[in-house]
Amino acid sequence: MDSALIPKGVKRCPLPVFAAGIAVVGAVVLWGVAGMLLCWLKGLNQTNMNDSYGFALWIWADLAVIAVGGGAFFTGFLRYIINKEELKNIVNFAVLVGVNCYVGALLILGIDVGQPLRGWFIFWHANVHSMLTEVAFCLSCYLGVLIIEYIPLVLENRQIDKVPFFHNLGHNMHEIMAVFAATGVFLSCFHQGSLGGVAGVLFGRPFSYREHLLVWPWTFFLFTWSAAAFGPCFTILCTKITEVITGKKLVKDNVIELLAKISGWMIFFYIIAKTTDTWYWAAHTAPAMGFELNDFYNNVLYGKWILYAEIIVGGFIPALILITKAGRRNPLLLWTAVLLATFGVCLNRWVMVCQTMAAPVLPFDKWVLYSPSWQEVSTTILPVALGIIVVSLSYRYLPVFPQEQELNPID
């Protein structure tokens, strides 16, 4: 029925089947919208946040989704600036995932603030000294860049491409894509970093506070590095999931392996840096504020296991798999690596947000624990469900994977 919209040379499932799949995800979206409306209309008392837990699931979700969305800027950097030609076969998808991640982040932020209608204050009345201001500006601008990187793909839809102006626009945008990609890298380095800065500047929270290099705490650089390192793993993970759902190979192995190798080495050196930073903080920074390492991990939930899980399970293990050829080529090991890497970076973001809030600072304070309400869970899953719909629509009607036709010839 919609075959005129489907790219030439590829097969797609019948429209009713597709619509049924979208309807299932749509139900999840509706659940998320219900939570969102409750929060907007009734207020943030719909959540399980409290005055000890001002930052909770949503802020973690923001940080995590932006970290994994870092695959977009880094893949763009490798493709357009470093000129890794093979990555042109996955960069469209990376950008698509990135757009969904950043739209999701802004959506969650719009629900999370107490007065969403005043959200523009962060731009109009900006405090340039605040890390959150840097986050808001660079995040919004980068979303603009991502949309600009996504537009040429939309313009390549079979019917839209027939319009001469749109064809020319897409062509011209492709020509100068390196300029947009470079700007995107610049903006990304800053907002990824300043998300780390959000936690690292808190000198009232010894758990997350770090020493500074000029005005930037070390968490600034670690966050940018981890987003660049782990983001491509999420891109690979999403690609693999898409291949499972569509039942087709969409990207050649050499492309995946190249991205995996680069990601693996980035993660390897990042984890060494992270371990060094953790050691220095535990040995010098925290004791100067009166805290020992054990003070931050003497809780049933927040025990030392979380430190080992982040650094070893979510760091060294995926790195060691991905830096070896055998690891990259073995499907089971590759899946394990990208899943653990995604887990590792998400766990890092959880620790920097939620463990920071949970850990007591005043000597007579207690640990505070938290579990999200259904409204928080549904609104966090909302952008994921929306992302699935957008990716599905894009995959169905746009030439997202340049190698799809070659890998799946139609008889």
Next chain:
Amino acid sequence: MFPFSFEWAWDAAHIVFMGGLWYALSIVGLGMTYCIIKATMDTISGKGGNHH
């Protein structure tokens, strides 16, 4: 955000932060403007007919 807003001060922090921001926005804006103008000119000159 703008020099005429109440919080603005011509200090190092504002110049660096806002300077960097407006620089990035200008590049993106100019890039898109170039693309749109060039696409318009190409369309007028008859390029972009039926392709694959």
Next chain:
Amino acid sequence: MKVDTKQKKFGMAIDLDKCTGCGSCMVACMSENNVPFKKDETNKLDSITWIKVYKVTNDKKYPDTDLCYIPRPCMHCDGQHGHAPCVSVCPAVATDNDKSTGVVSQIYTRCFGCRYCMAACPYHARYFNWWDPVWPEGMEKYLSPNVSPRMRGVVEKCSFCFHRYQLAMDKAYVEGRRELREDEYQTSCTQACPAGAITFGDLNNPKHTVHKMVQPDNKHHGKPKNPKAFRLLERLGTNAKVYYLSDRKWVRKLGDNQTPNEESSKKH
């Protein structure tokens, strides 16, 4: 850093050996500042208590058990260079460290409720309006006209009853003065305390009681010269303006964190 001693620095000294934990300060503050409350106040984690009385013990068994009550308002931190932990992080300039009085303000009409300041504050001095205020019928007539009520979605905190400073200054202007007497500007918790445990005044003014009690050393970020005085979390460098006094060493030790191999006695 040269401190202009003509510049006021309003602060507090709370004598913990006098505090009985009665909570009058909490009640007076809520009444003075139109602080909203829920129907069910069981869950204190989302209650709004600009000043909150903590109860601590020395963790010893009878007969050596000792208790102490610690009223904790906003510390109105100066930080290391005039940057309170909460002021520097606010993305919309909704909170400000006023250089002329030292009071850290909260601007409700500017705040959009991101709660970053709450994450930054180690004292839990900042509170979020999770609900709109609902006053029992007739109670709206008792609200103070000098303090604006807050709607849901914004952060609020102790203001050192700044509206009282403004009223006192208005009165002084009318009388042709620019300086206030010590008793002209006092917070409501100070006046409500039946034990006289709270003293409020200008820490920069050597004639004010609070200065004499604490003896803040401006060359060392306001550290108290009085060995019986201390500030909560001194080591974090928040440079708080609320000082505590106690003869009891275990109470002074409870003001800050120490690692096990550090001697706390060398400080006090």
